[in-house]
Amino acid sequence: MFSLRRSPSSFAYIMVSGYVLLLLAFGVLPTLYAAFLAFTRDGTFVAFDNFQRVIADYRFLPAVGNVAAFIAIWLTSLIVLVVILAVIVHAIRVRWLSSAARFVFYIPGALAGASSVLLWLFMLDPTVSPVSGLLRLLGFDTFVDVVGGPNLPVIFAVIAFWAGAGGWIVIMYGALNNISAEVMEAARIDGAGPIATAWHIQIPLLRKWIAYMGIMSLAAGTQLFVEPRVLSQASKGVVGLDHSLNQVAYLYAFRQNDFNGSAAISLLLLVVAAGLAAFFVFRGGLFERD
Numbered sequence: 001m002f003s004l005r006r007s008p009s010s011f012a013y014i015m016v017s018g019y020v021l022l023l024l025a026f027g028v029l030p031t032l033y034a035a036f037l038a039f040t041r042d043g044t045f046v047a048f049d050n051f052q053r054v055i056a057d058y059r060f061l062p063a064v065g066n067v068a069a070f071i072a073i074w075l076t077s078l079i080v081l082v083v084i085l086a087v088i089v090h091a092i093r094v095r096w097l098s099s100a101a102r103f104v105f106y107i108p109g110a111l112a113g114a115s116s117v118l119l120w121l122f123m124l125d126p127t128v129s130p131v132s133g134l135l136r137l138l139g140f141d142t143f144v145d146v147v148g149g150p151n152l153p154v155i156f157a158v159i160a161f162w163a164g165a166g167g168w169i170v171i172m173y174g175a176l177n178n179i180s181a182e183v184m185e186a187a188r189i190d191g192a193g194p195i196a197t198a199w200h201i202q203i204p205l206l207r208k209w210i211a212y213m214g215i216m217s218l219a220a221g222t223q224l225f226v227e228p229r230v231l232s233q234a235s236k237g238v239v240g241l242d243h244s245l246n247q248v249a250y251l252y253a254f255r256q257n258d259f260n261g262s263a264a265i266s267l268l269l270l271v272v273a274a275g276l277a278a279f280f281v282f283r284g285g286l287f288e289r290d
Contacts, residue, residue, distance in 0.1 A: 037263035050264040059242040069153035071221040086172035087198045105166035116163045117230040156227050175209045211284020215277045222273045
C-alpha cells in the first residue's frame with residue numbers, strides 16, 4: 001500500500017506508463033527497425049548505399065522541392081495568421097461573440113484529412129464550386145487548371161491551414177488568457193494601444209506556444225501524403241503519385257517491393273524533421289523556465 005507522501009508521484013508514473021509503452025511499441029521500435037532496413041539489404045550491412053540510391057532517384061529531389069515549398073508556405077501562413085487571429089479573438093469583449101468565433105474556427109478540424117480534401121475537391125472545381133466566379137477571374141476554367149503544377153504547394157497549404165488552424169487558434173487563445181492581468185493593465189496605463197500591446201507583450205509571451213505549434217505542424221507537414229494522393233486520383237494523374245517524399249517511400253515499399261529504400265527515405269525525413277524541430281526548440285526557448 002502506497003503512503004500518502006508517495007501516492008501522487010506513483011500515480012503519475014502509472015499515468016505516464018501507458019504513453020511510454022505506446023511510444024516504444026509504435027514509435028521507438030519501428031524507428032529502430034527502419035534504421036536497420038535503411039543500412040542493410042537482404043540482411044547484409046551496406047552502409048549508406050540505400051541512401052545514395054534513393055537520393056539518385058529522379059523522383060527524389062522534385063519531391064523534396066514539393067514538400068519544402070509546401071512547408072515554407074504553410075508554416076509561415078500558419079504562424080502569422082494563427083497568432084493574429086488568436087489575438088483578435090482574445091480582444092473581443094463580447095463573450096458570446098468570442099465563443100462563436102472560436103467554435104467556427106474549430107469546426108474544420110473535426111473533419112478527417114481525406115474528408116477535408118474531398119470537400120476541397122468540390123471547392124476547387126470551377127464547374128461546381130460556390131466560388132467559381134473567383135476561380136474563373138483568376139484564370140482557372142477547369143479543375144485541371146486549378147491543380148496545375150505550380151499551384152499545388154499553395155493548394156495543399158490552404159487545405160492544411162483550413163483543417164488545422166482552428167485548433168491552434170483555440171490553444172493560443174488559452175495561452176493569452178494566462179497572461180497576467182496586471183501586466184495587461186500596466187500596458188494600458190502606459191498608453192499602449194492594442195497593436196503595441198500585442199507586439200510587445202502578448203506575442204513575446206506566446207513564444208513557447210508558437211515554437212510548440214511550429215514543431216507539431218512541421219512534423220505533420222513532412223508527412224504529406226493524403227492530399228496529393230486524393231488529388232492524384234481526382235485529377236486522373238495530373239498530380240503525380242510521386243509528388244511528396246511519403247508517396248515516393250510508399251512506391252518504393254509497395255510498388256517496387258524495396259523496403260530498404262523506403263526505410264532510407266523515412267529515415268532522411270526523420271533526421272531533417274528532428275533537426276528543424278531542434279531549431280524551433282532552441283529558438284523558441286521551449287524548455288526554458290520563466
